[in-house]
Amino acid sequence: MTETYKYPSAEGKFGEFGGTYVAESLINTLEELKVSYKEAQQDPGFQKEFDYLMREYVGRENPLFYAQRLTEKLGGAKIYLKREDLNHTGAHKINNAVGQGLLTKYMGKTKIIAETGAGQHGVATATIAALLGLECKIFMGAKDAARQELNVFRMELLGAEVVKVEQGTATLKDAVNETMRYWVQHMEDTHYVLGSVLGPHPFPQIVRDFQSIISKEAKAQILKKEGRLPDKVVACIGGGSNAMGMFYNFIEDKDVELIGVEAAGSGIDSGKVAAAINRGSVGIAHGAKMHMLQDESGQLQGTHSISAGLDYPGIGPEHSFLFKTKRASYEYATDEEALNAFQELSRTEGIIPALESSHAIAHVMKIAPELPKDEIIIVSLSGRGDKDVEMVKAELEARK
């Protein structure tokens, strides 16, 4: 029934995916990170501190909420929401930021850097930097910074320096490159808090492990509430950290269907998408082999999604592996469907979801009505929608 899932390999591979595609100058530091992380994992003191902050600072465990009105309205499967939106700073991103913040101290480093797209991971990193007394620099595409002024201010308020990246397309992928470049030159005292299950080994593993608390809690909670495992687990996917966290502890339970939901932007065939698996192919960038959106000569392509947090051309290598081995399936939802789900959850449950999470809700709204009433779906409500309210208002007014 179950078989042991042991990935990545010692070389950082998830099957053919992942790996360490980085400049020679980073190899020593990644090696150091690998060793330190392994030590930290086996150190009860480290685990204790992580658990303490998860409980007392982040506010875990967060609820697995039965969305009764949404369930009844859709008329099919029972829908549970894993409430990552109730975490401190309002999203799942803080789980990883706390873990890597502690790891930074464990390694004896005093500074952290991070990339950010919309600003969520930047805010989470700046938050943990403040809490742990670490110096913090956040790299953000200049275009993103202009679009997310309030988050830039938030990070500054928390004591971080925001570096606006003008290179390339001045968006998230360029912020990733620039953070890497900075890191190479400051490795001695600086740790790079990578924000998703991306990048060279051991990052995809580290981020997944810290995020796996989502499914660890959800599994125990559903067993307590329903006395059985769910039939389906659904999460939105940009780089894929909340989905990996939501899937991880269910991977060995073969009867639990794992569904990732990518951003189909203006329409899956519109060319304006952020759907690396549904519309991309295998390539190598940002340190790993993974699915990504690229043109006919292997250049990364620009992406589009209404949700900034999904607006990234690649997908974590472990997702590529789960897709290739058919352990997980990857669906998609458009901007319109996400906007619709955003409003629907607000009205039926009094919960305003992040636009990212709205993609997962949108997919659930598609499949739940067709499913029998005794089926159970858990959906990761990865973040709250306060940050998106202004934009949604503008989008809805434009449609009137």
Added chain:
Amino acid sequence: MTKTRISEMFNKLKETDDKAFIAYMMAGDGGLDKLPYQIKTLEEAGVDLIEIGIPFSDPAADGPVIQRAGIRALNEHVSLRAILKKLTEIKSDINVPYVLMTYYNPVFHYGLETFAEDAAAANVSGLIVPDVPLEEEPELKNALAGTGLAIIRLATLTTTDERLANLVDGAEGFIYAVTVNGVTGKRTGYSEEVYENLARIKEQSNVPVCAGFGITSAEAAETLGEHCDGVIVGSQIVEMFHQKEEKDIKNLIPKKHGERVK
């Protein structure tokens, strides 16, 4: 065997106790039609080997100058395929060995086997792939087996002795020593540590060791050259082409086949 051109070049320099001057240029910067002219210019300036840069959308190991050159080339819609086609057309006019410096994805996306054939047909002597360290090399190495293309490995000042032993074992062409821990671009001065580490790498390596990253003058090239088998100049040359100052490239070269210019 195309890669033998690299060792022939080094052997010839050795006879006159000279050091190699290796120039990096970005293919397609200014349009692909400029490539024959750029290569000719470098050749006439006295360059011993040319690194032909392939533009990539996400050049994580490059500084601002080469990043911008890459974007200019991409705006000209220059692809690896078009570059290899052009090189195949003009290969008989090129009198120095040349290698490609490329991120892995354009090569991977090309199809490794097809790439190996096309690159060999274009008389390319080797490849420098900054995002393929030793750990990830086997896939590429298998594809290139029998083509005569060298995989030129990078070593850094902080590369441990243990790792260095693995790096030099089976090294081809030359070892590309990164003299400054960082990305490509301008730097000032080198420390004793740089020289000591170059000596350490040279001692272990059975292929020539060339040092790159950060050279902007003939003086710097000469000083660094004394501690290795050759120097690599990139950003400065890219910028000179861009500013239409390519006639000055020869002033970066501290010697010409044994005869000191200065």
